[in-house]
Amino acid sequence: MMRDAHTFELQDGRLTRPAFWSAPGEPWTSDAEETLVCCQVRQETHDVKSFFFMSRAGRTFAFEPGQFITLELEIDGETINRCYTISSPPTRPHTISITVKRVPGGKVSNWLHDNLRPGDSVRVLGPAGEFTCARHAARKYLFLSAGSGITPLMSMSRSHHELGEDRDIVFVHSARTPDDIIFARELDLIAANQQHFRTSFVCERVGQRTTWPGITGFLTLPLLRLIAPDFMEREIFTCGPAPYMKAVRDMLAEAGFDRAHYHEESFSFDALPAAEQAAALEGANVPAGEAQAEGATSYSVTFAKMRRDIECGGHEHVLDAAKRAGVRLPASCTQGMCGTCKVKLVSGQVDMRHNGGIRQREIDQGMVLLCCSKPLSDLVVDK
Template identity: 80%
Template sequence: MMRDAAQFDPTDSRVTRPAFWGALPERWTSDAEETLVCCHVRQETHDVKSFFFRSPQGRTFSFEPGQFVTLELEIDGEAVNRCYTISSSPARPHTISITVKRVPGGKVSNWLHDNLLPGASIRVLGPGGEFTCARHPANKYLFLSAGSGITPLMSMSRAHHDLAEDRDIVFVHSARTPDDIIFARELELIAASHSNFRTSFVCERLGARTAWPGVTGFLTLPLLKLIAPDFMDREIFTCGPAPYMKAVRDLLDEAGFPRKQYHEESFSFETLNADEPEALVEAPAETAVGAETEAATFKVTFAKSNREIQCGTDQHVLEAARQAGVRLPSSCAQGMCGTCKVKLVSGQVQMNHKGGIRQREIDQGMALMCCSKPLSDLVIDK
């Protein structure tokens, strides 16, 4: 039925349209627009919430499914950075979402759950990260996740669903109980919409849902062979707590799975040892440039932003950049998360990392700014 056009007057000042209606919007970048607005909060489970954000200027978001953003927060007067995987689909570019599990004693997750409401503005950096199926195209995937590690794989699943990419995907998610399964109904909807998308949930115990018809216990090699008999032919993406990912690696190694088809990601900053950052920051750099350079200062040039700062040999580059007002993505500040990874165009650094960068990346000239001290003038591709 046609509506009378006279019923709608676009010049009526009482009528407002969403910012994304009309002209093609610009792409959002954290350099152009530092803050986003929380536009919706959704309770996923009893201790998990999704937070949705939009650009105040109506810009759209461009990212690869599986990538993350860094939130710059102020909690109790202290500046705190945390990176969270984007859980939404890049095919829906007008908003992005993160999905956060409340961690007992977790400073940031509890603050977000208790304080972040629609209308609040948050400083955001990113997106970044290399854990994405977009960079590893395949006809058959196996997604393995546990707990809140489901978020990057959910973004990948949503992207395939939104783009009608009926790839052969098996999604196996492990949770404590059936009531702890995040996105359960949506995953079932995707599976119902796409013939080649299959889900399987593995719950440690029944919890309150005693009529649960699914699998209880833990993911094992025999169970994986039952769920995905052809898993050896699939590209595997895994995300979850460290013990879960180690168990996955062990069972895949037992099966002889080729590591070149295996990709993993893990962010667990809420449980880091609070005493370790200070120990790392204060650790003296072992250099071979001589004692006369201990009090030296080197020039650090950021090639893309055309900024220059000074950094002492006893100072981490990230610290010097912050003091100079240069915004760089960062999170753990311990050389663990890889958020501050950059490409060194020229120069050398002394880097004391804790696993946040791979040796092949170091060989390619990459470095983590949070735990790197200059040994010469630097030019950074940033």
């Protein structure tokens, strides 16, 4: 990791102008510029920080609010990919930010909190993702979030606010205590500025705020009906821990909500306990007969470092076959977007249909994403 404390302050001994004073630069892409530089670290709550990044070349960022980027980090000699939703809006094109909660035992979140400083360079891939209100125009929205799941919905809220779109939005955020509400003051400001933007905070307990006037407990269907009586008419976006999102889905199913107007996102892999991580990596126990049609072409896949050999059907993604065989591999989005399952293909050929989770130069170097690659021959993987 490279650190230059004066990257944005001094040039030939003189102060330089901030990038936003100049004409807009060309759009940033991870192919054109693999690394971004951290320009600010902001403490949001006692265990949440926002990390802001800029392009050294002055390029600007274009993305849809709610999308994510993937950080490629070197931690203890190991390359680790992690997806983080973007918390900044695309209306601030000279910087891009992620907001990260410190997770007990979380290898990446703790490393970011303890090590990433202004001036550090980080490899970044993206932006990518389909969880965005930009693709689902509606007169009225309901944003439901919990914990650090607030980040993509904050990007959406900031975008509407800064574009002067006073859209009818009800934002319901759940937190452990009032002191754990991320972006509380900014959400209050948006609500003060936008006539049709309303917030409601639901805290599990009051913590140190003995005078907390808000709601305590958990989000329930009767409570949701009180906060947003017309929620059945709204486009709903949800992000948060897996148990929270399951509770929301159950509530909406009980209410008879049309799932065509429901959208959710979660990249909480780093937050899972070890046992749950293993279960997530192994995936469902799908019988081999269901994974590929009888008599279909099958290929061998060798994981060189693991010394494991598995069979993979020609119409099956390698990651799915590995999960079925009990081979544990890092994975997150499973849609070719995040880059978490990127590996070096030592030999063989695959049909890879990715969604931006790998750079062209990496493909040229023999890298593949296992989640979206189907074998065209026997394979040897450097894993």
